[in-house]
Amino acid sequence: MHRKNYLTGLRKGLNAVSLCKEAKELDSANEDVDFVLGLNNYARAELKKKFLGILFWYSGDKHSGIVAMERCGKNAQFVGFAAAMVLQDIYVREGMFDTAEEGTGRLLALYPDCRFAMWSLAKLHDAQKHYDRAAQTYCRLADAYEKIPLAFR
Secondary structure: OOOOOHHHHHHHHHHHHHHHHHHHHHOOOOOOHHHHHHHHHHHHHHHHHHOOOOOOOOOOOHHHHHHHHHHHHHHOOOOHHHHHHHHHHHHHHOOOHHHHHHHHHHHHHHOOOOHHHHHHHHHHHHHOOOHHHHHHHHHHHHHHHHOOOOOOO
């Protein structure tokens, strides 16, 4: 997308989903691929909702996508943390604030300086209209980025 090669990106993305489906068929216990498959399923449902008149035929189910990513977050060997991170933003988007709060709390307890988890927490506080807590989290983020010389270029 950065290079504006949209069709190439779409083709590669669909190929990746196809490879993940094949991997799941070969080994149903491979829960790492549930991240891509679940995220794809969730995203397809979102696209269908946004472009109902155009993508009426597009399949996708938010709930099963979330369930697949939750399974990945709990059991995957390699991408469980990434799935857990993405899930927190999805929970906020879906208004599942208690679940998002629990998840971001768990992630920040494991990785207190994780900027990705802090972003999720800031978005959660914004969505809950807890602007004072959001501001505190944004300050933590600013402090974290200040330590990275090229962060503000």
